[in-house]
């Protein structure tokens with residue numbers, strides 16, 4: 063159950079649905095791009111199926127265009143890109159990294175895998191993102207990094223964080239799995255901190271089944287990252303003819319995806335604008351057509367501060383109580399609509415209790431996690447399906 067909640071597939075309660083499977087509205091559906099099959103076929107016929115071939119180059123160039131990042135490395139997942147960030151920072155036992163309580167476990171794992179300590183900080187309930195005051199209060203002389211997860215593709219308030227980062231010289235890691243194409247005051251998400259990461263898991267806006275990317279602005283970090291990603295060798299430099307043999311240079315692992323994944327990713331990125339337009343169409347309808355119901359029912363809709371461009375990765379409601387959240391999830395399930403909640407706060411999860419440290423209770427994260435419900439959203443959702451969700455939600459009485 064917990065695993066299903068964390069992965070966000072929204073399967074809870076669906077077995078209780080009385081509606082036929084064909085009429086069920088799932089929470090999310092992976093996008094299908096038109097050139098996926100032709101691209102995959104081209105890879106299989108080319109005899110270059112391992113990583114770093116022409117589709118990796120095409121997908122990398124597309125990501126550099128969308129994000130403006132000077133350096134982009136495709137990885138096998140967002141989790142692995144976060145692992146690379148922890149390795150590049152040379153986190154070690156005794157080091158601390160501040161992580162929002164309401165977040166996906168990947169970065170907490172990356173920190174724990176290095177033997178460093180996760181320090182959990184509370185969130186700002188207007189966006190679900192890490193709260194700057196909570197970060198400021200959690201800083202010690204051992205703080206090496208602060209993790210920012212732009213929840214739903216809505217940027218965290220970066221101003222104060224950037225000031226704190228330069229005062230205390232720690233790195234900012236942007237877990238930008240939700241935020242490809244989003245921005246904060248015109249600055250693309252994933253390029254504001256020291257590291258930015260992306261996910262191409264098939265629940266994300268753009269996907270290749272499983273995949274990710276690491277975004278970097280620093281040239282020296284990029285050179286080290288390239289080695290780390292290729293089993294700790296300088297194979298990439300060798301292939302560019304910059305060294306005449308390649309050898310083991312540093313610790314690393316195998317973080318590069320195959321051309322088969324890159325082929326799907328390149329096909330999806332070629333349709334990025336259509337994907338985003340499809341998602342924004344659904345998102346904007348929810349925002350406009352649920353407003354009146356929400357204000358009468360004491361429900362808060364997801365909001366986006368005006369200085370941020372969001373990515374329509376998700377649309378959520380914040381119910382007045384945990385009990386009314388439970389009720390609306392059941393109510394929608396009975397109408398064939400899958401509307402899941404989201405993360406279990408890391409500080410109260412079994413691994414968080416064992417591996418982390420929580421200097422101040424994360425009360426807003428606990429409240430946010432217990433009242434949130436996400437509505438179905440994918441680019442090819444029909445207007446009729448959106449109508450059905452809106453009708454079901456607005457007929458619910460808390």
Ligand SMILES: *Cc1c(COP(=O)(O)O)cnc(C)c1O
Nearest residue numbers: 139140141166168239261262263
């Ligand atoms: C999906 C997700 C991840 C993990 O991505 P993978 O590519 O599956 O490793 C990490 N962080 C956030 C916020 C996510 O939504």
